[in-house]
Every structure is written in C-alpha cells, then in structure tokens.
Amino acid sequence: MKLAAWLLAAVFATPVAASPASDVTAQAKALMRAGTASQPQARALFEQAAGQGSGPAAYYLGLMFKNGMGGPQDSAGALRWLELAAQRGVAPAMFIVANLLQDSDEARARYWLDAACDLEYPEALQQKSVALAEGRMGYAHNEEQSFLYLKMATHAMGHRSDAP
Known part of the structure; x- marks a missing residue:
C-alpha cells in the first residue's frame, strides 16, 4: 500500500505535460503494476505517450485493452494499439x-x-x-x-x- 501511495505521489509531483513520452511511459508502467486502483490512470498516461509517438506506450496500452486492465476489455482497441506499436518497431507487439x-x-x-x-x-x-x-x-x-x-x-x- 505504501508503494502505491509513493508511486502516485511521484506521478503527481512531476508535471506530465513537460515529460517526454518515455518518462510518461515509465510512470504509467509503475502505475499499471501498482494495482487495479491506479490502472485507469496508467491507461490514460499510456494513451498520452502513445499519442506522442511512443511505441512502448502503445504496446502497454494494447495489453491493457486486451486484458481489461484499467477499463473494459476491448479486443478491437487492443489490436489497434498493438498494431500501432508493431508499426513503431516493438517486437513483442509484432508477435502478439x-x-x-x-x-x-x-x-x-x-x-x-x-x-x-x-x-x-x-x-x-x-x-x-x-x-x-x-x-x-x-x-x-x-x-x-x-x-x-x-x-x-x-x-x-x-x-x-x-x-x-
């Protein structure tokens, strides 16, 4: 529980708009792994970073859509995000x-x-x-x-x- 609170504090302490997509992706990965309560925020951050061109963010967002993490499961959305990650050179996305x-x-x-x-x-x-x-x-x-x-x-x- 303390870890999740610390992760949330770290995310809110850093202005997201000023962070490069890779920093946003790293923050979102931490939130995704912190538990179900923080997964909707992780999903939103991954979407932001994917919109800024991050292949890894599109990959993790696709996985979240595929597995229903942080929102409803969406197979079509999962394929869309994973294919975008694949187009950006993410090998695990290509495989999936x-x-x-x-x-x-x-x-x-x-x-x-x-x-x-x-x-x-x-x-x-x-x-x-x-x-x-x-x-x-x-x-x-x-x-x-x-x-x-x-x-x-x-x-x-x-x-x-x-x-x-």
Missing part, C-alpha cells in the same frame, strides 16, 4: 498481433511474425519454426528451415532484449 490475426488474416499475421523474426524476437522465431515444420500460416513445410529457426530461437533466448 501475428497471433491475434492468425485466424482472420493469415497474410498480415505472417507479415508481423516475419517482422518479429527479423528483430530476432525469440518467441516469434520459435513459432515460425513450428509453422514451417507443420506447413501452417501459409508457410510451406520445410524441415531444414524449421530447424534453422529453432536454432535461431535458442540463440535469441540467451540474448533477450529488455521489455519495451
């Missing part, structure tokens, strides 16, 4: 968008999975390995390529980037 689109738009799903693979996102490399082994998602069955992507995924797991 690929999975959200897998049943409805295979070509777009494959595009985002390939984009996440290009950034060496481990889960994307692993998923592409499986898709190649099984000939799914529009990929031709290719055991050799599947093995290569599995090796790349294993390597990437050891060199994982920080969270956005």
